Amino acid sequence: MKRSSWFKKLSMRTARATGRPASFGVAVTVILVWILTGPIFHFSDTWQLVINTGTTIITFLMVFLIQNTQNRDTEALQVKLDELIRSTQGAHNALLDLEQLEEEQLDKIRANYEILARKAREDLKLGKNDTDVPELGDGSKD
Secondary structure, eight states: OOOOOHHHHHHHHHHHHTSHHHHHHHHHHHHHHHHHTTTTTTOOHHHHHHHHHHHHHHHHHHHHHHHHHHHHHHHHHHHHHHHHHHSSSTTOGGGGGGGGSHHHHHHHHHHHHHHHHHHHHHHHHHTTOOOOOOOOOOOOOO
């Protein structure tokens, strides 16, 4: 098994730590201390620059860490969904890699599902069952 990269470990730990109430408390405390020191520094430009620079740097770095965590979580979720599709009898295996399709192909498949949903709602109004497994179009060009 491949060893975890330092960036992966850092991003996971940082995301976990910054998502906790204590981290929010620390951030609020920093802001309160900054506000309370305003009169001491006569609300100077340097006083304002400290908070602006600090928050900008933290925000800049957090964007990359959060995006890394989000990408990993999304990929793991996609694999789990793919496994559910693959292992469900009657499921369409062509749906396994939808995220790889072109927008036009994805729109065609989505339109097929919208038709199925509309029909299912109509069937429910008529007291019919809506749990069958009708065939879908493949989203390819006609």
